[in-house]
Amino acid sequence: MNKHFLNLKDKISGNEMDLSLCNLTEVPVRELAFFTKATVLDLSCNNITSLPPEFCNLTHLVKVDLSKNQLTCLPDDLGNLTNLQHLDLYNNKLTVLPVSFSQLRGLKWLDLKDNPLEPDLAKAAGDCLDEKQCKQCSSKVRGKIAKQKKELDQRWGKKEVKQREREAREKEARKREKAEEKEKRRKEYNAQMAATAAREQQKKKNEEKKKKNGQTAADKKVVESAPKPRRSLIGLMFKLLLLLLLGLAGVAAACRLTDLQKEAMCVPVNAAVDDGLSWAREQEVVVRQLKCALRTLGPG
Known part of the structure; x- marks a missing residue:
């Protein structure tokens, strides 16, 4: 803040705070908050490019002149200035207005001349060449933005419905995938258990077969070894x-x-x-x- 603005009492007269032609690049919001009786604020003919969000807390303001500045946008919460009745935005660089602009129900006068507004918004603003047209500009612009807000809400509502439907489908798909994965693991487990049982059964059969073969071999050995004494006796007799x-x-x-x-x-x-x-x-x-x-x- 410029030093000569540290004391705003020099700039106040009655209920009006005149800060025009002060070569300002920003608004002294903190200082202005102490002067709640100053309901009229003139910030015209400066080099202000934007308004800080805190500007929307100056709810005591009734009339604001921001003409002939370098504003490219307005705060999203501008609609909080519920007592605002007169707003001059002539000769700035605005293209759109915030959605909350439709909440300025007390706004009775608005000037948006010489701003690069979007075609639909410029058509609603009109020429604003006299008091009557500026009053019409206020009501038409607020109505236009209110309509845009409604369409936006509907669009977001539809988008939210679609989002919920998509989330429900994704949830169902995840649930189905989880069930399929569980079924797959169950089948793999059953197959593993069946394979283990088959191996155990085969092992048991092999052991029984081996045992049986061992017994048969032993019996055969006994049978084969039985005649040996006879052969030995015959050999001895032959000798x-x-x-x-x-x-x-x-x-x-x-x-x-x-x-x-x-x-x-x-x-x-x-x-x-x-x-x-x-x-x-x-x-x-x-x-x-x-x-x-x-x-x-x-x-x-």
Whole structure:
């Protein structure tokens, strides 16, 4: 704040605070809040580009002149100035007005000339060349903004309905996905338990089969091992017979080829050998005769 504005008492006259042509770039809101009897505020012909939100707390204001400044926008809560009846915004850089503007039901005079307003808003504002037109500007602009507010509320209402419907669908989809995931986990668990049971059953069967095969093998081993004493006995008898034959052959050879052949014990042995040789010769003659007979009976 400029130093010469620290004492606003010099700028007040009755119920009017005149701060025009002061080269202001901002509004001294904190200082103005102490002068509630100053219901008329003239801030024209300055370089103010915006109004702070706290400006909307100056509810004692009845008439405000902000003409010939550099305002590009107004506070969103401007509608809080419920006692405002006269508002001059001539020659600024406004394009739109806040939605709360429709709440200024006490506003009876409004000037929006020489502002780059949007076409619909400019049409509602009109020319405002005299008192009557400025009064009409106030009512038409408030009506236009009230209509826009209603449409906006309806649009937001529809948007909220759509938002709720979308949220409900998303919630239902999440619920369905959760149920499907739960069912999937349940099936996987059942499959896992079935596989475990199958493995246990197969393991049990294998153990029973192994046990049975072991018992069969043991029985077979018993069966196979049982004849072994018999085979051993036969082998032993065969060996004894072989030894006996070898012994007899040795005795026969000794009685036949050595000087023992004249001994009394060798006489029966030699006789037996001679009988055996004679029998063998007879058998040889029989075999020859049989071969001749077979040749005679053969083909040709």
